[in-house]
Amino acid sequence: MKYFAVSEFVRSETADKRGIDNRLPKDLLPNVQALVDNVLDPLREAWGKPIIVSSGYRCPALNKAVKGSATSDHMRGCASDITVGSRKENKRLFNLIQSLGLPFDQLIWEKGNLTGPDWVHVSFRRDGENRKQIFAL
Incomplete structure (x- = not known):
């Protein structure tokens, strides 16, 4: 974990407002580390910012409070929603993940429009069974 810290993965305004304890269970730390090591750190290295x-x-x-999927990879520490600040730049990020050939399980263009997504969802399964599913406009 070169560019990211565990604290970034547990931070949540919704959890803070609702008094939800969103600490990462120790047994899920390897999932977060695998996501960062295999997808997010290489992406950050290539992105350069x-x-x-x-x-x-x-x-x-917390997943229930934000109306997340009942089977969300976020609950296993295998997924993250990422942004670089604008839809246009998020679109570039979405495309970069694919062009780098990163071993993701799911890559999702979240909301937004043709200009770009509001954020990018990316997940990684450390068991190696990454499906490379892409959901976009």
Whole structure:
């Protein structure tokens, strides 16, 4: 974990406002580390500028509060929503993940429009069974 810290993956305004304890369980730390080591750090290296984790790990209560999927990879520490500040730049980030051939499980263009996504969702399964699923406009 060269460019990212665990604290970025547990930070949540929703959890703070609602008093939800969103600490990462120790047994899920290897999942976050694998996501960072295999996808996010190489992406950050290629991007050359900071990348913001807008949502990382979500405990079940937080996932429910943000209306996340009942099977969300966020609850296992295997996914993150990332942004670089604008839809146009997020689109470039989305495309870079693919062009680098990073071993993601899912890559999702989240909301936004043709200019770009509001954020990019990327997940990684450390068991090696990454499906390379891409969901975009």
